[in-house]
Amino acid sequence: MNFQTKYITPDIKLSCYEDSLFKTEVVFEHHMLVWFISGETKIIQAGTSYLFGPGDIFLIPRNQLATVINYPKDGLPHKTVAMHLSVERLKELYGGLSLKPKGTPPQKICCFGHHPLLQSCMASLIPYFDMQDNFPENIASLKINEAISILRIIDPAIDDILSHFDDPGKIDLVDFMEKNFMFNMPLEKFAYLTGRSLSTFNRDFRKKFNALPRHWLTEKRLELAHYQITQYKKKPAEVYLETGFEDLSHFSFSFKKHFGYAPTNLSK
Incomplete structure (x- = not known):
């Protein structure tokens, strides 16, 4: 598989591959914010599916089952920037806010289209992937916190997802x-x-x-x-x-x- 991944930190990565397709079935431990540069992705969840292409930005909440099928398209590789929003970081951020999640968050992917604020935030990471030296952790934290702040501005309901830290309870x-x-x-x-x-x-x-x-x-x-x-x-x-x-x-x-x-x- 012709696959390449570059990391700024373990929580911020650039993925690129040129094979015909790559399929995986996942449950993410942490929320994942994804910005598409090129290629196409189909994500299948129970009862629904999504198709994402260049410029799209979406959040896959943690603990959700999904089949992810990635394709190169139009002669370009499948290329994305992904940012993990870890539970530890979110607990620290929300610890100082007087917010209470409204029950179990909805089991769906959050789509943000081509939102300019999020695009600017994610695109600003690209130059750092070519750095030879280690990326300063404090700058990486600033970038992740910036993305979280933008999410909270453009979608107030995102707090119900990001501030929910419980493990899955016993269900039917x-x-x-x-x-x-x-x-x-x-x-x-x-x-x-x-x-x-x-x-x-x-x-x-x-x-x-x-x-x-x-x-x-x-x-x-x-x-x-x-x-x-x-x-x-x-x-x-x-x-x-x-x-x-x-x-x-x-x-x-x-x-x-x-x-x-x-x-x-x-x-x-």
Whole structure:
């Protein structure tokens, strides 16, 4: 993979790659603010998807499941500047403010379009990536705090997201898994996001679904893939990216084993 990452600090990075696509399924430990320079990204969450291109700025809140598919486009590499807004930094910032988060924040990506203040803030970082010496930590902190201040000015509701520091609480397991089964996450991550230990997750899952988690997840993903190919005429090479499979060959093998015929038969 032709991939390059430059860091100003561990919390500020410039990512660039030129391959045909890069797919990952993630749950970020910290909020991530992203500014697009070139290329295209499709982000899939439960019940919705987003498409981002050059100039777009968005915030992916922490502890949210997402499939991220990155592409080069128009002869240009996929290139972004990403800034991590760590829980530790936000706790320090919000500690001096008399704010109370309004319950659990919404499970969605925050989109800011091509906002000039945010663009100026993120673009000002570009020259620093070519510095040979270590970037001064105090300047990096100023840049991150500047971005947070701009976010709070242009979107007052962002406080409900950035000032929410609790770990996920115990939630309805059936509802969560029915909405998020397509994300290829370790069972430990599913357990954490539903507010359970792994042993409690496995026990509750078998009780609710009368099945082992891995078998149930594979079957649900295959059924979703079958539906997308037949109803939306999608190609197998497109479907596997969005239904939790590691690669096309693994998807095709699992599909044929489950249904008795290859996914290409449906496409034809």
